[in-house]
Amino acid sequence: MSVEFCGIELEHPVINGSGTFDAIAARRAFGDALVENFPFAAFVSKTVTLGPREGNAPPRLWEIAGGLINSIGLPNKGLAGYLEHDLPELANLPVPLIVNVMGFTREQVAELVSAFAARKEVAALELNVSCPNVETGLVMGADPHEVAALLGHVRPLTDKPLIVKLTPNANDPPAVARAAEEAGASGISLINTIRGMALHPSSGQPWLGAGTGGVSGPAVRAVALAQVHAVCRGVEIPVVGMGGVQRGSDALDLIRAGATLVAVGTESFRDPAAALRIRTELAELLANSVF
Ligand code: RRO
DSSP: OOEEETTEEESSSEEEOTTSOOHHHHHHHHTHHHHHTOSOSSEEOOOBOSSOBOOOOSOOEEEETTEEEEOOOOOBOHHHHIIIIIHHHHTTSSSOEEEEEOOSSHHHHHHHHHHHHTOTTEEEEEEEOOSBOTTTOSBGGGOHHHHHHHHHHHGGGOSSOEEEEOOSSSSOHHHHHHHHHHTTOSEEEEOOOEEEOOBOTTTOSBSSTTSOEEEESGGGHHHHHHHHHHHHHHOSSOEEEESSOOSHHHHHHHHHTTOSEEEEOTHHHHOTTHHHHHHHHHHHHHHHOOO
């Protein structure tokens, strides 16, 4: 089950999707048992922005038959708060740490990348490009030129692997992935959530405080598989596949589509130990598969 990803040796191919597992809260709840049997081969932290953010107005979640719609809105302590409070705790986890960052300008992303470039506790950075560049008005991850320009700006700032987390809300995700690869990305991860909405059952107004949100869970699995398959055929850098993984067979599908790693996200809300089960199921399937 061991695997190499962007030069990082991992014990197995199952990691978490950013923002779907609070390792600090889990450590408090489960104590050393969490660390002794950690569910993921690497830990990806929730998106960090330069300044602290409160997040979106509530409600922030809506459950659907096949998963969740979220509009959390990036609540976080900001770079300084993350470095002071979160990084020391996350550095104690028994697996490599991947820090997910987002900026609203290329300069903001550059500041974040530079700050983490200097931290030996950080194995790799994941660039969350599912947000608008406030200077150009374009969603960074929806446009190949935006992504190439972003990578051109931040690639020289660190030797650490830079993983670009693609948004599925783009016309041509494989074109965005190719642009990222050409501009120096070390890996690609996908999919982030798909835009959706829910209405309040009686008022008919949007349920979520932000109006729309991101759909995740089994509802997006087939979309994720198609996008991972297409992206893996377009790039040579390694890919993290995610979207609705609930069982070992879902993880195997993403690996067969070309993913090197698989991330578990929404399923961890239902069962924080889901990734342990999925890893075991995947190992059995890989041992018995004939491809
Ligand atoms: O915080 C969020 O609302 C959020 C983020 Br940053 C993201 O990348 N994907 C998502 O579904 N929600």
